[in-house]
Amino acid sequence: MSAAPLLDIRDLRVVFRGDNGGFTHAVDTVDLTVAHGTTLGLVGESGCGKSVTSLAIMGLLPRATTEISGQVRFAGIDLLALPDRALRDLRGDRLAMVFQEPMTSLNPSYTIGEQIIEAVVRHRGVSRREARGHAIDMLRRVKIPAAERRIDDYPHRLSGGMRQRAMIAIALSCDPELLIADEPTTALDVTIQAQILDLLRELKASTLSAIVLITHDLGVVAEICEEVAVMYAGEIVERAPIAGIFARPGHPYTVGLIGSIPRLDRRTDRLASVPGRVPNMTGLPRGCRFAPRCPFAGDMCVSAPPPLVKIGEGHWTRCVRAPIEELVS
């Protein structure tokens, strides 16, 4: 394990310019580091900026309408400063991504095999014949049965779980160091989700160096992540090792998320719920963005944006009232 993190994001901001001259601050002052050998869960509800963060890392946001600032260092390379061509060399090679909906992110008019071979030939410069052999190996690695026949299937011939495996096979075909998986199991049935999570866990142990897993499901996070970053309204509001966030969440929003999940292991009469909804990103509150929905909010919360404060080893929260457990003791 090397000292420098594999992915180091500093002060990342993404602003979308709207048609009517308005600005949407989709991602704001995001700092994130992902060390070699870790799986980071990036958690939040729709519209909190988690997918935009990942697209910014991958350089997949439309240039014309987006302003990105800050620094995204991957293995020492500043991705935001990289020319397109060099970025294309990295993407799909050392840096790979898996999307939520495998049906819309696979090309329906090419076979699974062709889509893997394309990546391998592009990045490894091997012959198509060699690449085909490699593709079959990849499909075997993601446990697609009868890989040597399945390789010539078109995406529509595969089930949802198989398609997601094929997506993962494409993403992993060039042995990337970092895999960004954006809600990889959300569209799948629970039994298939369990298989895919198992596969990711296994792959991380064997080949991948690090995974950034984007999800809204804290259950999935608890299953396979070592660290968590919780996003709310474009900001990271809490950052913690996995054990810390469930035992001692530092941000009220995290508490609300944990309390919203119906538990299998005990009977709760009433679920906690976060009142209200995610703020409109074009008109954010001046102080803490969560304050309008927070049961602990006080005067100091609405006056100025709260800084990230440390409340434990590797555990940070963007809450001026931290440690919040003292508020209810």
Add this chain to the structure above:
Amino acid sequence: MSPPLLAAEGLTRRFVLQRSALGRPTAIVKAVDGVSFTLRAGETLALVGESGSGKSTVGRLVLRLIEPTAGRIVFAGRDLSRLRAAELRAFRRNAQLVFQDPYASLNPRMTVGDILAEPIALHAMVPPARRRERVAELLDMVGLDPRFAGRYPHEFSGGQRQRIAIARALAVEPKLVVCDEPVSSLDVSIRSQVLNLLQDLRARLGLAYLFISHDLAVVKHLADRVAVMNFGRIVETADADALFAAPRHPYTRALLSAIPVPQPRARRDRMILAGDMPSALEPPAGCHFHPRCPFAVERCRIERPALVDDGAGHAAACHRWTELPAVGAVAEAGRASPALDRLIAAFAQADVRPGAGADTVATERIAGAPVLR
């Protein structure tokens, strides 16, 4: 005991996917295959299963939106297939539906007030002069500001739309509401608001729910009884507590153990199913679950297991369940954190309660917070 509100008896529905040139069916799916259950007034029965298990088709059959190929549905003592037009209308009033997708189930060209007034007018629930008042009551009941009646569906968030869809179902004072994945498309924090609302309304109005869901955690929270479906058949049914405490069918066990638990290093007996779901066109012989079942033996491949009740209301369709090791498929509570429980309680108190008046809705306003950065 009182007679059930709803009884399904041997419900079967086939869909023809393909016909030959002569019109003879060449590909048939048995979406629902001999499903029987009862539902009492005020009770919640959850139908659980993966995509393609036939649970939504059952919901549609129960409401007579589609006709069964075989079997019958009895609602309040009357066979649905024998209802005359006027009786069918009365049935439609008594049995309502809430769909999964609140973006597709509300007419975008009607105001919320009109959406709610339509069923009220159709079934003459109140005199025309009182309709607006009733619409306001309904909105208030689901925790929305009655002043929203003039707005259109697109002005609302997903959670609010689902509240509107619920208000529409309740406008005709039904006895039964079929909820087809009512919270699946909602974000977690919004989802819990809607679940709490469904719970409150049930207690207040004595509603019976047929709750269709793939999410066992949600089901555990809400259901009195659970029926687990696989390939159009019920494979296990029991009181919710009994089912979650000691699941019998291997498929139920697998479903339970597959749910990610929001607690790191939760101790449990994991059971990951190998392989994919077989095609519904050619369901495996014998027990439909046998190709994915780690306990399958020769008999499971040949003989269809019957759904056998143990006399206490817990039934499983498995040849082998009595021989299988007992499991605690559900994670142990682990180290409880009293501080976390207290923090969560603070949120539960802040929850928007239905009927609490317009002031509680202020936090749920459409526009973002007024202060600009």
